[in-house]
Amino acid sequence: MAKLYGIGVGVGDPEMLTVKAVRALQESDIVLLPRARTKTDSTAYEIAKSYLRDDIEKVYVDFTTVDNDQVREEDRKVYSDVVNRVIEDDKTLSFITIGDPMTLSTFVYVMELLDREIEVESIPGITSFASVCSRLNTPLLMGDERLKIVPLHKDSDIAEEIDSADNIVFMKISRKLEDLKKVLAEKNLLDRAVLISNCGKADEKVFYNMGEVTREEISYFSTVLVKKGGLENWRRFNPF
């Protein structure tokens, strides 16, 4: 029987893969590489490439990053077709994905649209928000605090999201940056927010001055952490 791994490779630093992830990659005959249609290469591949065998077969799985449900739905069918086509008996395939495969990852759509019985194993990776918090030496949450993870979309009610938690992680922020800045300013929380773009990569940027950040300065791979309890206690432990 064929086997499909969903492997989380973390978000930037190649040293953040688990030992289990590296072993699974080395056992694989085929690696499936999700790639945004606008890009020439796959971010997950850039992170994991040093662990792949030289003779591994690479299959790109293209997807769109546009904010349109119908386009995304069509995309999912296209890349699931690619995956279904390359599955062969006794072959081991690895679908590599940034961060964790069970957290906002295309891997789950591939699983949903598998058209035959195969063994599936998901290998966790370090999520973007875990990486960001460690990079900043800043806790995600403590004690009785409440945490919210919020991927932003065109209809997000940012004020409501902020009101209902103590710590809020905003993901997919790039298209909503101006709205996010506006609401943080209205709630006097600009000094309790930090934005990190390309965490763990060579072009990583950290902004404690969210009010001044522009869309041009950050990439799609950007995350904002808002801590209502403040960031000052932790900021002294990091170099930014």
Ligand SMILES: C[S@@+](CC[C@H](N)C(=O)[O-])C[C@H]1O[C@@H](n2cnc3c(N)ncnc32)[C@H](O)[C@@H]1O
């Ligand atoms: C499709 S989601 C992928 C989430 C991923 N599976 C995880 O476990 O975190 C993409 C979002 O993850 C966050 N992200 C991914 N890579 C990042 C990085 N290197 N630095 C900061 N945020 C990142 C951003 O919020 C980005 O918009």
